[in-house]
Amino acid sequence: MAHTTLTTVEEIKSRLRIPSDQTDQDAAIDAIREAVEEDILALTGFTFLAGSKTDNFTDWQRGTTRFLTYRPALVLTLVEGKVYGSAASFNKLDGDIKNEFEGQILLVGYQDAYYDPRSGDASGMTGPWFRWREYTWPKVRVTYVVDPLGSDTNPIPKALMRAALEWTAFIMSKPAGAGPIQSVSIEKVSESYGQGSKGPMPGFVSALLARFMRELVAIQV
Secondary structure: OOOOOOOOHHHHHHHOOOOOOOOOOHHHHHHHHHHHHHHHHHHHOOOOOOEEEEEEEEEEEOOOEEEOOOOOEEEEEEEEEEOOOOOOOOEEEEEEEEEOOOOEEEEEEEOOOOOOOOOOOOOOOOOOHHHHHOOEEEEEEEEEEEOOOOEOOEOOOHHHHHHHHHHHHHHHOOOOOOOOOEEEEEOOEEEEEOOOOOOOOOHHHHHHHHHHOOOOOOEEO
């Protein structure tokens, strides 16, 4: 069965040395686990939900790239652009996947019409070619299919699972207001903690996630 979480309540309780038959904190642990996993997925661009996604971008210049909300991108279904105005409609554009794993997309241009949409038509009554080359579409809509996390072709990285486990355990290690600050040591990394608000990402969790973090450019969902 495919995974739908990065870690489980049982794994977190084991990490915290909470007996499996002690269930009074299970709901709290699961709520923190869910919040932590939402943050990790948002920061890395992965999703457990398969299927078609649509992202909306603004001011996208032809010949440049943007990053999709979700990754890896299996296929681009449709790329459309439009100018501002109540009468404007979306026109089909040409896009290509530059990096499937990162979800990085190249906007190629106005498909089958190599002219500047601002100045003329395909009959030759157009402005200089370089004006089309530099054209920026005010609005671009990209529909694509994503490879869900945990699929046969996109297995969950162990670093993500460990990050979710350790971050949740880090938060749950001390109830609010109960006792002094203590510390958690993982291999050669040590972190101090106090009470159970989510707060900033612990340094060792940041290290686990570092190579999966990416820059999301001008995404408007």
